[in-house]
Amino acid sequence: TTKQLIMSEKLAAIGEITAGVAHEINNPVAVLQGNLDVMRSLLGDRADIARTEIRLMDEQVGRINQIVTKLLQFAKPEEYAGFVERHDAGSVIDDCLPLVQHLLNRAAIEVKLTHTATRLIVMNRTELQQVIVNLLVNAIHAMPGGGTLSLTDQDMARDDEPGILITIADTGTGMSADVMERIFDPFFTTKRREGTGLGLSISKTLIDRQGGSLDVESTPDDGTTFYIWLPEAN
Numbered sequence: 194t195t196k197q198l199i200m201s202e203k204l205a206a207i208g209e210i211t212a213g214v215a216h217e218i219n220n221p222v223a224v225l226q227g228n229l230d231v232m233r234s235l236l237g238d239r240a241d242i243a244r245t246e247i248r249l250m251d252e253q254v255g256r257i258n259q260i261v262t263k264l265l266q267f268a269k270p271e272e273y274a275g276f277v278e279r280h281d282a283g284s285v286i287d288d289c290l291p292l293v294q295h296l297l298n299r300a301a302i303e304v305k306l307t308h309t310a311t312r313l314i315v316m317n318r319t320e321l322q323q324v325i326v327n328l329l330v331n332a333i334h335a336m337p338g339g340g341t342l343s344l345t346d347q348d349m350a351r352d353d354e355p356g357i358l359i360t361i362a363d364t365g366t367g368m369s370a371d372v373m374e375r376i377f378d379p380f381f382t383t384k385r386r387e388g389t390g391l392g393l394s395i396s397k398t399l400i401d402r403q404g405g406s407l408d409v410e411s412t413p414d415d416g417t418t419f420y421i422w423l424p425e426a427n
């Protein structure tokens with residue numbers, strides 16, 4: 194439809210602008226990072242004098258880098274990932290788990306995996322992994338005292354359209370209605386310095402682009418479930 198066309202043109206324009214800005218930010222940040230390294234080596238034995246200040250600057254430069262990388266992945270996905278292909282969701286999920294294994298161990302989290310989907314989906318594998326890893330890391334953050342992470346994939350139709358549903362459920366802190374209303378907003382985070390607030394907004398856009406949907410249910414003190422629905426590959 195015309196509306197969808199305008200939307201996708203707008204998205205493309207935003208992508209171009211974002212990619213341009215992110216590239217421009219990259220250069221000065223690289224200069225800052227390089228000079229911090231030089232300063233550290235110049236200080237040598239006397240590094241104690243400014244250790245805290247340098248560490249703080251280092252951390253903040255790291256943070257800018259993280260935000261810029263995420264923006265670039267989002268704005269120019271084709272440069273950062275392979276092509277759109279047919280995948281079995283279960284194998285993509287399986288590939289994501291080793292990437293967060295160290296976090297799972299640290300927080301003593303039990304993982305329950307249930308693969309039943311038989312339909313294939315069309316998506317860029319790296320992007321789908323990025324979305325799932327985002328959701329896994331959020332789920333783990335929500336269970337600092339341990340808990341259960343349930344991951345399932347199953348065949349499921351939406352409005353008569355065949356597809357698959359991936360659910361990622363945690364038994365963590367859950368969210369208030371106020372927080373839940375804003376989680377898909379760019380830069381919204383409750384994690385202060387550790388969060389970028391980009392994970393969910395980018396994840397939602399990536400899934401929407403494939404004609405899918407990303408939804409959430411959450412109960413404070415009880416846990417959160419994210420639902421990724423994707424259409425079946427033709």
Ligand code: ADP
Pocket residue numbers: 327331332333335363365366367368372376381382383384387388389390391392393394417
């Ligand atoms: P970030 O993780 O950097 O804060 P996200 O966009 O991934 O950015 O998440 C936004 C916010 O949504 C988080 O700061 C957190 O408050 C909330 N959130 C996301 N996932 C969960 C979850 N599984 N349980 C509780 N809160 C969550």
